[in-house]
Amino acid sequence: MIAVHGHAGERVAILGLGRSGLSAARALRAGGAVPVLWDDNPDARARAEAEGFETADPTRAGALEAVTMMVVSPGIPHLYPAPNPAIAAAMEAGVPVDNDIGLFFRALGQGAWDSLDTPPKVVAVTGSNGKSTTSALIHHVLEEAGRPAQLAGNIGRGVLDIDAPGEAGVVVLELSSYQTELARALTPDIAVFTNLTPDHLDRHGGQGGYFAAKRRLFAEGGPDRAVVGVDEAEGRFLANQLATASADDRVIRVSAGRKLSGPGWQVFARKGFLTEWRKGRQVGSIDLRQVRGLPGAHNHQNACAAYAACRALGLGPRQIEAGFHSFEGLPHRSQIVAEAGGVTYVNDSKATNVDSALKALQAFDKVRWICGGLMKEGGLGGLEPGFGHVEKAYVIGREAAAFSLELKGVEAEVCTTMAQAVARAVAEAQPGETVLLAPSAASFDQYDNFEKRGEDFVAQVKAALGRD
Incomplete structure (x- = not known):
């Protein structure tokens, strides 16, 4: 568990008691806060009370008077199509609203890493499609290469349930638009944007709002490196905004359908072959056709994004290729x-x-x-x-x-x-x-x-x- 400090003695409301809500409550309690939990499901409240947590309906009169923050589970709407009544009450009362992702990034920044030779890094992956496979693939390649890595967020464990990363550790996070939109802190070392297609439009007020939610990870997160899929207009726009020049290799452009050119850093797949170009020359390639766990062009895009992220973390092409071949894929995804x-x-x-x-x-x-x-x-x-x-x-x-x-x-x-x-x-x-x-x-x-x-x-x- 990663304890969340800075709220000792404060009453913090937790709305939604699924995986992320309960892990946030435990992390806050470990840091000295007084979590006050609520879920419309009485069984969920009973489970929380069995762990010794206080429960209280935040919509009741006076319930938020002593509350300093509300932490919201991702499935609960906070703006569109209409705010949940509890969130509306918090905003009316001026209570800051956050989620477990925001707590994670703030808590991680409090780590005592001065004594570490190689501080931990966070890779955050978002996009409409492929983010689960891309996240799992990055995690798998890192582990196969002997790098300590943990997988969390919208996949695997709740982000605050993981162990505090140590020497050269990597935390790989899959982040949905629900999570990136609300988090008050977003500071990944490497951020990955797979693609954008229409989805969750009711929750974001349309395609523009949906893209804006994803874009926050880059515009407000300020990653050291950004891996951006450029097969859609939104990805090309994002890469253009992030790069200061055509040769700016802080942005790694990724494509699954066409050859990319220019003096910058590109990773693309064509006819089953992944190719890496940097500073105008080819520096790596992988034949993806024989990688059983990554069939089809959509998985080749995932492979390109994962390859780029792993290269940004310092892995060599042959290390990444070996990890690809031992990857068995995720359940329910090809x-x-x-x-x-x-x-x-x-x-x-x-x-x-x-x-x-x-x-x-x-x-x-x-x-x-x-x-x-x-x-x-x-x-x-x-x-x-x-x-x-x-x-x-x-x-x-x-x-x-x-x-x-x-x-x-x-x-x-x-x-x-x-x-x-x-x-x-x-x-x-x-x-x-x-x-x-x-x-x-x-x-x-x-x-x-x-x-x-x-x-x-x-x-x-x-x-x-x-x-x-």
Whole structure:
């Protein structure tokens, strides 16, 4: 645990008692603060009280009078589409609102590192797609290279649950827009921007607000090095704002679709090959086609971003390549779960939006595509470039019939349930094809989260193949 100091004796409100809320409460208590916790779920309050925490509803009259700060869990809206009543009450009362990420960066700055030869570093990864894989890949490569590293934030452990990093330690954080938007302190050593596609627009008041939330990590964080995906206009804009000249190698530009040129520092992938250029010459390359845990162009973008971050941390190209080859991928993200009869079964349940599902489709040649769920804003038109890879779609979800009508020019069968979709896909798949779960939709019509949906897919595949 990383104790949060500077609030000894103060009452600090904690709103939301999931992983981040409880870890923040423990860290504040370890630093001498008096956390006062609240969650609308009575079971969550009961668990907090069992740990000896005080609970109190911050919306009640007078509840915030002695409170000096409110720490908010990322899933609770603080501005759009409307502020949570407790957060609105805090803002009305002039109580500063923060989150566990802000507490982490402030607490980390209090570390006694003067005696260390190599102080710890923080790598923070944000973006619409690929940030989990990129974060996990950086962490994996560091560990394989013998560097002490911890993975936290929006993946793995709560950020305040990790151990205080020591000599040459690296903390790799995956940060969502919900986390970067509200954190009052953001000071990573290396910041990574993977890409930007429309998502969470209701929480940020539109695409501009969404980009602004991501941009805070760079504009206010002031990282020593910025790794920026430049395949979208927002990434090119961000890289341009951060660099003081074309040769400014504090910005490492990354692309998964085109060769980058110029006197600066670039890492790009084309036709399955990753290439690093610096100061006008090639200094490294990796053949990604044989890296089993990173299939498809979208994972090649993740590989480029992770490679750039690891190079910025001082690792050599061959160290990074070795780490890539031993990386097995993350569950629910282009995860190969079975191979039988020449057919590959891939779980990409995390492909919850059009852009990530498109990239999943384009990673394979002949796809039996399981898709569907709660459609997000904008429809499915953006998937059309990937339809040429689809042999047939098997649509799940309560809105399966309406979803299938959006798949123009694709043979689609309304299956509704995962069990039926998998059974039909397994029965019809031919050698050389891929049965792919890439829903392009949220899971909440049938599952608690995308993980549960992916787990169901894996279970149904095993059952259909007789591997229970």
